[in-house]
Amino acid sequence: MSSVPTVRPPRTPAEWAAYYHLRYAVLRQPWQQPPGSERVPADDEPGTIHALLLANEATETPVALAVGMLQPTGDRQGQVRFMAVAPEAAGTGLGRVVVAYLEAQARAAGITEIVLHSREAAVRFYEKLGYAVVEPSHLLFGEIQHFLMRKQL
Numbered sequence: 001m002s003s004v005p006t007v008r009p010p011r012t013p014a015e016w017a018a019y020y021h022l023r024y025a026v027l028r029q030p031w032q033q034p035p036g037s038e039r040v041p042a043d044d045e046p047g048t049i050h051a052l053l054l055a056n057e058a059t060e061t062p063v064a065l066a067v068g069m070l071q072p073t074g075d076r077q078g079q080v081r082f083m084a085v086a087p088e089a090a091g092t093g094l095g096r097v098v099v100a101y102l103e104a105q106a107r108a109a110g111i112t113e114i115v116l117h118s119r120e121a122a123v124r125f126y127e128k129l130g131y132a133v134v135e136p137s138h139l140l141f142g143e144i145q146h147f148l149m150r151k152q153l
């Protein structure tokens with residue numbers, strides 16, 4: 001029986017670097033966005049929840065396989081942002097595990113509703129996890145259509 005991989009916040013500077021590196025590689029680099037564009041001020045706010053799933057827990061050079069974050073947005077609501085799974089690990093259930101971690105942490109923080117802006121290609125993924133499309137939202141980098149989605153916890 002395979003065990004559920006560990007998801008937790010980054011702890012060391014090397015883990016934080018691995019965390020942001022995967023975000024950049026999956027969500028920014030393919031659209032020629034500059035290094036640093038993968039970070040937002042909310043990353044450093046105290047209520048923000050960061051989720052990191054490492055390839056190997058016992059290593060000095062950590063490699064991230066999956067990441068995600070949840071930003072409290074007020075009125076018992078949170079927003080899932082920057083979900084990214086390494087291409088070689090996609091489709092193996094890691095994204096589901098990261099979202100489950102963020103939802104559990106959100107519940108523990110008293111959050112009762114999660115919203116997110118999903119890329120069109122990821123809408124089906126979120127639907128499988130119980131999220132429903134509310135409406136089309138923004139167009140990122142002039143080409144990636146997003147959809148506002150919502151789930152009650």
Ligand SMILES: CC(C)(COP(=O)(O)OP(=O)(O)OC[C@H]1O[C@@H](n2cnc3c(N)ncnc32)[C@H](O)[C@@H]1OP(=O)(O)O)[C@@H](O)C(=O)NCCC(=O)NCCS
Nearest residue numbers: 083084085090091092093094095096118119121122124125
């Ligand atoms: C979208 C993403 C986060 C999904 O993570 P993942 O680890 O590949 O997904 P999982 O393996 O946990 O899949 C969970 C379920 O969703 C399905 N699924 C995952 N990605 C899907 C997709 N793009 N389209 C349709 N179904 C998808 C899986 O088949 C699985 O279904 P099952 O339970 O019936 O087997 C990941 O593929 C990714 O990082 N993609 C590129 C970046 C991106 O689009 N991020 C989201 C920005 S909003």
